[in-house]
Amino acid sequence: DTGVSQNPRHKITKRGQNVTFRCDPISEHNRLYWYRQTLGQGPEFLTYFQNEAQLEKSRLLSDRFSAERPKGSFSTLEIQRTEQGDSAMYLCASRWDRGVAGGPRYEQFFGPGTRLTVL
């Protein structure tokens, strides 16, 4: 399967615990995005990487959230001292760079997400 993969698919944790999610983008995609989606809402942008560089962070991303993409391939999203309000689906998406053979492409391909439940 060459799509975006995310692990784990589900995570249940107690308030105050730390959690880490992993995203493996499509291999040739150098742009990677994290979104958060709560029930009944559309995904909300959290942060964005170009290769290993984190170039943009939303104000939604509090100090308890940190994301990395150490070698420009997979990415991790860590939430420290989880709160009940962190319960959501965390989605990862990846995209082609502009200028790849075939012309600029803008589609973001989403992974299946990690559903976090904070008790």
Place this chain on the structure above:
Amino acid sequence: QQPVQSPQAVILREGEDAVINCSSSKALYSVHWYRQKHGEAPVFLMILLKGGEQKGHDKISASFNEKKQQSSLYLTASQLSYSGTYFCGTGHILTGGGNKLTFGTGTQLKVEL
């Protein structure tokens, strides 16, 4: 600011047509349409770019009115598989050329026999 979609929900009989609208208060650079089934990832359907370029699904069409800051998604001869929640996402260029999507409020579509 989040784009507004209408209608919020629609029920169709198989074979009927539907239109989903997306309005933004900000100037649009690109509009992306996704369909999401319950518990699954959003699936890309269509992208419309400023200047008229359009890519996407061969059974679904869309329009993009830059002046009105609106986009519409047209679903014709609906099939059961069209059921899901449809989101429009407006694109904003980020540092380094990335593209942040701001998703709309969503439209729940159900196709029945």
